[in-house]
Amino acid sequence: MLIAIGCDKDDNSSNNATSSISIKLMDDPADFDNVFVEVVDVMVKRIEDNDDENGWESLNPINTGVYDLLELTGGLNVLLVDDFQIPSGELNQIRLILGDDNTVVIDGETFSLNTPSAQQSGLKIKVNETLEANIGYTFLLDFMVDESIVIAGNSGNINLKPVIRASIEANTGAISGQVLPTGIQVEVTTEVGTEIVSTYTDEDGNFVLVGLDAGVYDLTITPEEASGLSPVIIEGVEVTVGNTTTIETVTIE
Known part of the structure; x- marks a missing residue:
């Protein structure tokens, strides 16, 4: 039997509905030779509340490891999370957890990057988006390296104070x-x-x-x-x- 049938759009979601999310990491150009960061986990917090440490869920990233952010420019990116299913509805924050293998190369010399907040509590990115049921979304995390690396005066310390811009696209x-x-x-x-x-x-x-x-x-x-x-x-x-x-x-x- 062959039927041609009309249809309409319906954005309503049920209480048990899910959405899928993917997360890609990219970077803007910066005036360094290399900037290496170690990504060990990606997490989300769905509901905004006053408890900053609870309510986080790991997205089981597929591509953890050390990445040179300056290679992730010109449309290149790394896929950290691939079509992970989470309950539809509010999504408040994304968190990147870094390891301790983070360095910057300046004029051929390698320096350690001090990233205490990134290792202890992660790099938190506010997204405040509502995910529709049954829809797949891709979050693009743009690591603004030139604004994120701070050379601390006469101490010689080089600190990572991340500035990350997040954008979302339904795909x-x-x-x-x-x-x-x-x-x-x-x-x-x-x-x-x-x-x-x-x-x-x-x-x-x-x-x-x-x-x-x-x-x-x-x-x-x-x-x-x-x-x-x-x-x-x-x-x-x-x-x-x-x-x-x-x-x-x-x-x-």
Whole structure:
């Protein structure tokens, strides 16, 4: 059965909904040979409160290690967190935790960077964003090195007092809907390039396909074989970045 069906945009989220976030680190040019920092963790705090030390959650970064920030310019970046799922809603802060292997190279000579706050409590970046359900977001952390490294007078100490600018972009959309009758297992699939993205309806017949690039998709709705019902194809469902497209209720026969 082939159906062309209308759809609309729906940004509402449920209490159990999640969003995915990725975090990339980049830098602006600066007048140093190299600036090496050791990233050991990336954390977020979802709710703003007066307790600065509790409520932090690790995002299990995939690319920890030592990076030369001056190589992360001109559009280059390092992916620290890749599509990590967190509850939708308020996101208050991001925190970079640094190790102790942080140095700056000036005129060929290497100096240790003093980063006490970064090692003890992390580099905290206020974001204050609301994450919509089922949407993927990328946070770009722009490490302003030229403003962050301070040479402390006659002491010879070189301190890292980070200035980081954070920007956010939604990078995917989603498709949701309801399939009737309920009480049977129904698979919903679509093609994203050469890959198949799929999900099953819940007990009420609802489904959400997440992580979809902007574009137009055809959905295949396949009931379990024992039901005796026929598959349905939904053509021309448009997805835009940052939105969930909700199709009209589909009844399979």
